[in-house]
Amino acid sequence: MSGLDQVPFGNVDFVSNPEPRCPCVLLLDTSGSMAGEKIAHLNHGLRTFAEELRSDSMAAKRVELAIVTFGPVAELQPFTTVDAFAAPELNPQGDTPMGAAITRGIEMVNARKAEYRQHGIGYYRPWIFLITDGASTDDVTAATSAVRDGEARKSFAFYAVGVEGADMAKLATIAVPSRPPLKLRGMSFRELFVWLSNSLGGVARSQPGEQVPLTNPTAPEGWATAG
Amino acid sequence: MWRYSAAKATGTSHIKVGTPCQDRFACKISSSGHMLIAVADGAGSASKADLGAELASATAIASLEESFAADSVDPLEAVQTAMAVARQRVLDEAAEMEIEPRELSSTLLLVALGPDGSAAGQIGDGIIAVKLDDAWSWVFWPQHGEFVNTTRFVIEPDAPDHIETSRLAPEVREVAVMTDGLEPLAIEYASRSAYSGFFEGVLQPLRAVASAGEAEQLSQHLQAFLESPRVRERADDDLTLVIASRVE
Numbered sequence: 001m002s003g004l005d006q007v008p009f010g011n012v013d014f015v016s017n018p019e020p021r022c023p024c025v026l027l028l029d030t031s032g033s034m035a036g037e038k039i040a041h042l043n044h045g046l047r048t049f050a051e052e053l054r055s056d057s058m059a060a061k062r063v064e065l066a067i068v069t070f071g072p073v074a075e076l077q078p079f080t081t082v083d084a085f086a087a088p089e090l091n092p093q094g095d096t097p098m099g100a101a102i103t104r105g106i107e108m109v110n111a112r113k114a115e116y117r118q119h120g121i122g123y124y125r126p127w128i129f130l131i132t133d134g135a136s137t138d139d140v141t142a143a144t145s146a147v148r149d150g151e152a153r154k155s156f157a158f159y160a161v162g163v164e165g166a167d168m169a170k171l172a173t174i175a176v177p178s179r180p181p182l183k184l185r186g187m188s189f190r191e192l193f194v195w196l197s198n199s200l201g202g203v204a205r206s207q208p209g210e211q212v213p214l215t216n217p218t219a220p221e222g223w224a225t226a227g
Numbered sequence: 228m229w230r231y232s233a234a235k236a237t238g239t240s241h242i243k244v245g246t247p248c249q250d251r252f253a254c255k256i257s258s259s260g261h262m263l264i265a266v267a268d269g270a271g272s273a274s275k276a277d278l279g280a281e282l283a284s285a286t287a288i289a290s291l292e293e294s295f296a297a298d299s300v301d302p303l304e305a306v307q308t309a310m311a312v313a314r315q316r317v318l319d320e321a322a323e324m325e326i327e328p329r330e331l332s333s334t335l336l337l338v339a340l341g342p343d344g345s346a347a348g349q350i351g352d353g354i355i356a357v358k359l360d361d362a363w364s365w366v367f368w369p370q371h372g373e374f375v376n377t378t379r380f381v382i383e384p385d386a387p388d389h390i391e392t393s394r395l396a397p398e399v400r401e402v403a404v405m406t407d408g409l410e411p412l413a414i415e416y417a418s419r420s421a422y423s424g425f426f427e428g429v430l431q432p433l434r435a436v437a438s439a440g441e442a443e444q445l446s447q448h449l450q451a452f453l454e455s456p457r458v459r460e461r462a463d464d465d466l467t468l469v470i471a472s473r474v475e
Contacts, residue, residue: 008432008445009452013424014412014461020375120417122375155373205240207464208352208371208378208407209270209332 020122022059022204023079023112024196025066025105027098029132029163034092037187038133038163045189046087052197053082059201062124066108070094070101071137079112098136102128102143102158102174109156124203126156129196131184135167144174151176161192161224182217182224191223228439229262229340231471232432234450238408240463246271249333250406250467251280253288256440259295261302262340263288264469265313268353268406270332270380275324279317279331283381287313291339302339302346303394309337310348310390314381321382332380336404338395340471345395350386352378352407354414356421357399358430363421367391369410378407400473401430408464433472 028042053059060082067077071094077085109126116123128147147158160171160181171181184192195217202212217224237248249269256262265284269276290312294305313335321328334351347355352369370379370389379389395402403426405413413425429449436442452458453466 008448009429011431012428012452013422014457015415015422015425017411017414017416120415120419122371122416124376125374203376205463206376207238207240207271208268208376209272209276209380210376211272212376 018121019061021064021116022062022124022200023064023126024200025108025128027068027101027105027130029096030069030090030092031071031094031096031134032092033134039090039092041187041189043090045193048190049193049197050085050087052194056201058205062204063200068101068104071097073097073100073104095137096134097138098132099138099140099143106146106150128156128158130160133163133165135170140174147174185223185225188223195223228474229256229471230436230439230442230474232442232445232449233469234446234453235467236453238464239459241465247277248465249276249280250465251284252467252469253284254469255288257292257295260342261295262471263291264338264404266336266404266406266467266469267333273332274330276332280333282317282320283313283333283335286316287337302341302344303392306337306339306346306348307392317382328382332382335381338402338404345399347395348392350379350381350390354405354410356403356426357395358401359396359399363423363426365421366393369407402471404469406467408462408466412461429470430472433470439474
């Protein structure tokens with residue numbers, strides 16, 4: 001008789017279910033105006049983001065990242081888990097088709113959710129995170145109504161961050177009033193991505209019925225200013 | 228008659244941030260010979276979730292006991308009544324304490340096993356599993372909504388629309404009730420099936436107990452099991468498990 005047999009409940013067997021996933025798609029403005037200091041800080045911020053997520057064991061298992069750059073709109077990184085994510089080196093070019101980028105991001109999130117459901121993988125509410133320094137050069141009507149509709153149905157959370165030069169008033173018409181756009185303080189990309197990593201980590205370890213407290217990015221020491 | 232064991236353990240995620248265990252259970256063999264089980268999981272975001280879970284589970288058991296004290300009671304009606312009575316009790320408590328009902332949010336899972344009929348009820352996540360024809364199955368699929376970190380609670384305004392109740396086959400001789408923390412160890416999500424390796428494993432020690440009533444020593448072993456490293460490394464939420472088996 002083995003030792004295990006003598007301990008009650010010693011030979012209970014467990015299911016190995018896949019980890020639930022916490023999807024996040026970054027919509028990154030790579031238009032010509034981002035050239036220079038901004039893109040250098042953004043690239044550095046993305047590397048920090050990957051490192052931070054990897055150092056959080058729960059986030060590393062559960063967070064999935066995707067990247068859409070604009071313009072032109074390109075799916076630079078399909079959804080991937082953190083351990084397989086390598087921060088890309090972004091090169092600015094072209095105009096700012098923000099509307100098409102938002103629409104693409106929403107489509108990617110919906111398609112990913114369908115895949116999760118098909119494979120019986122649980123998931124958290126996806127995040128769509130937009131970073132831009134300009135004003136859209138395409139029509140954002142369809143994208144705006146898709147954001148409003150998705151937020152109203154709680155199918156995802158949409159965040160918009162404006163870098164120096166961004167049309168904040170225009171961003172405010174796209175984002176929902178409960179999640180107004182945030183203005184990046186100077187070149188605080190690094191701080192932004194540390195916050196994003198911590199926030200996603202918090203979501204990825206939350207239990208049913210638990211509200212995830214997010215650090216206020218507009219606090220004096222935060223990376224953003226409101227509006 | 229019935230024999231049973233029950234235990235709960237505070238989640239490591241709760242210990243880390245200093246929140247108390249918000250799971251509660253109540254079990255009783257009524258004078259009518261019914262095995263009564265109530266399990267409630269208090270919401271992490273609710274300030275008095277442990278009190279809400281305590282009230283919901285204790286009130287439900289008292290209601291079931293009262294129902295079965297009468298002759299020829301329909302177990303399904305008794306469970307439906309217990310759900311409604313428990314919900315009202317928590318809402319009344321919120322009013323008396325002058326707090327929002329959501330501060331007392333909890334799920335509620337009920338089982339009443341009787342000599343002449345059995346029934347179960349559930350709102351929210353967690354699992355009631357029964358063994359029938361040598362196979363384990365869940366009674367209600369856990370109510371998670373679209374996202375894994377959301378569920379339903381007994382105090383919600385539309386809870387009456389989402390409380391599920393069902394008769395159980397008279398041949399059911401074994402049952403396990405758990406809060407959602409154990410779900411990923413016991414339920415295979417892809418196939419939506421109850422994993423017999425888990426349920427057979429937890430029921431096996433109880434089958435060796437000859438006497439009716441709570442197998443108290445086994446309940447202690449059950450708690451040690453819930454607190455063991457092999458469970459802990461897979462489940463960091465509060466954990467509750469109640470197992471019951473009919474004695475010949």
